[in-house]
Amino acid sequence: MSDQLEHIINNCKKEDPEAQKKLYDMFKDQMFAVCLRYLKNHQDAEDIFIEGFFKVLTKIGNYKGDGSFEGWMRKVMVNESLMFLRK
Numbered sequence: 001m002s003d004q005l006e007h008i009i010n011n012c013k014k015e016d017p018e019a020q021k022k023l024y025d026m027f028k029d030q031m032f033a034v035c036l037r038y039l040k041n042h043q044d045a046e047d048i049f050i051e052g053f054f055k056v057l058t059k060i061g062n063y064k065g066d067g068s069f070e071g072w073m074r075k076v077m078v079n080e081s082l083m084f085l086r087k
Contacts (some may be wrong), residue, residue: 038081052080
């Protein structure tokens with residue numbers, strides 16, 4: 001993991017809004033694409049992406065640095081998408 005990303009993650013854990021925006025800007029396109037792949041409908045994918053990203057920011061303290069952060073984030077988005085489909 002790059003030092004820059006590690007720094008952003010650590011600041012997100014401290015609930016720094018600037019770091020949260022940087023994290024959002026870094027991953028928004030990739031993570032929205034993950035949601036869209038599961039949900040097909042653009043509006044549903046947008047809703048789930050927002051819920052998933054909120055969960056990433058509130059649960060970022062659970063990320064221990066094992067494995068890639070992007071993979072952890074992708075797992076959150078996939079799980080949110082699957083929960084939506086189960087409803």
